[in-house]
Amino acid sequence: MLFDLEELLQKPQNQDVEASEFRVIASRMLRQQTLYRDDWNSRPTYDFLLRFRLYFSDLFDALGLDLVISERDLTITLKPRESQARARLSLDETVLLLSLRAAFEQGVASFDVGDHGEVRITSMELLERYEATTGRARPAWPRVRDILKEFKRRRFIALEEEFPEESGIQIVVRPSIRELTGEGYLARIDEFLAARSGTEDETPPAGSAANDEDASQSTSLDDDEVARSEGRQ
Numbered sequence: 001m002l003f004d005l006e007e008l009l010q011k012p013q014n015q016d017v018e019a020s021e022f023r024v025i026a027s028r029m030l031r032q033q034t035l036y037r038d039d040w041n042s043r044p045t046y047d048f049l050l051r052f053r054l055y056f057s058d059l060f061d062a063l064g065l066d067l068v069i070s071e072r073d074l075t076i077t078l079k080p081r082e083s084q085a086r087a088r089l090s091l092d093e094t095v096l097l098l099s100l101r102a103a104f105e106q107g108v109a110s111f112d113v114g115d116h117g118e119v120r121i122t123s124m125e126l127l128e129r130y131e132a133t134t135g136r137a138r139p140a141w142p143r144v145r146d147i148l149k150e151f152k153r154r155r156f157i158a159l160e161e162e163f164p165e166e167s168g169i170q171i172v173v174r175p176s177i178r179e180l181t182g183e184g185y186l187a188r189i190d191e192f193l194a195a196r197s198g199t200e201d202e203t204p205p206a207g208s209a210a211n212d213e214d215a216s217q218s219t220s221l222d223d224d225e226v227a228r229s230e231g232r233q
Contacts, residue, residue, distance in 0.1 A: 008055055017048075025049065026059060029067075029078055034155035034176040037074040038116070049076050068179050073117055077179040092130075092139045093147050099129045100157065101181040104173040117175045118158075123148065123168030141168075156180055 005022060008014060025045055029035065037046040049056055050069065057067045066079045103126065107119030114120070127138040138144070148171065151157045156177045160170040 004055060004058065008052070021048065022052070022055070026056065029056075029060075029076070030063075032153070032155055033078050033180070034174070035076040036155060036174070036176075039155070046074070046076060070175070073175045075174075075176050077176045079179045091134075092143065093150075095130055095134055096126065096144070096147055097151070098181055099126055099133060100151070100171070100173050101177050103129065104175075104177055107173070114172075119173045120160075121171050121173060123171060126171065127168070145169075154180075 005019060009017065009019060025048055028045060029049075035042055035046055035049070037043050049067075053067065053069065060067050060078060064080065068077045068079050069075075070077075100121075103121045104119045107113055107121070108117075112119065123144060127144065130136075131138050139147075148157065148159060148169065152159050156174050158172040158174065160172060162169050
């Protein structure tokens with residue numbers, strides 16, 4: 001890939017870019033997993049990825065990831081292949097993730113979507129769905145908040161204002177959740193719960209990206225460096 005990048009940079013039409021920009025943007029995608037063009041400070045990265053989509057597709061392909069570009073939704077997502085090892089997620093993370101997907105599909109089916117294809121649900125509604133799906137007590141709220149913040153980092157949900165205790169937080173479920181959960185998501189909840197038999201320490205079949213440990217190994221760049229690079233574009 002280093003040879004491919006060097007060859008790419010030698011082309012006359014690419015004299016306006018530097019190798020460091022490719023490194024920063026690849027690191028951002030590995031950490032963030034989902035990119036929306038209209039999010040704050042995201043358009044330069046989105047346009048850069050579109051411009052060099054072949055290079056980045058080959059780069060992520062070597063890591064077992066598919067670069068999925070939806071010009072309809074103005075999103076770019078890194079999608080783990082089904083053949084790759086699943087991310088290590090706990091039971092509560094997995095069921096919350098797939099429940100968010102179910103809520104999204106329900107909103108789409110009822111035409112209850114926003115201008116950008118998003119569906120809104122409260123955390124209380126999500127936890128009620130969790131209890132109905134698993135037959136277990138919902139996780140403690142601090143744990144749920146941490147999980148939602150991690151999902152927000154990956155950009156397939158956004159969190160709006162926090163409501164009083166009985167309502168929790170308003171969650172904006174974004175279309176890219178389809179790429180992260182794959183098809184057959186409801187069946188996979190049933191299969192996972194049957195296989196777990198009450199254990200919460202094994203790897204569930206959730207089509208999510210790398211966990212925090214993997215993400216920390218994938219990138220050594222921080223948000224400030226990403227912002228500085230985008231400011232130069």
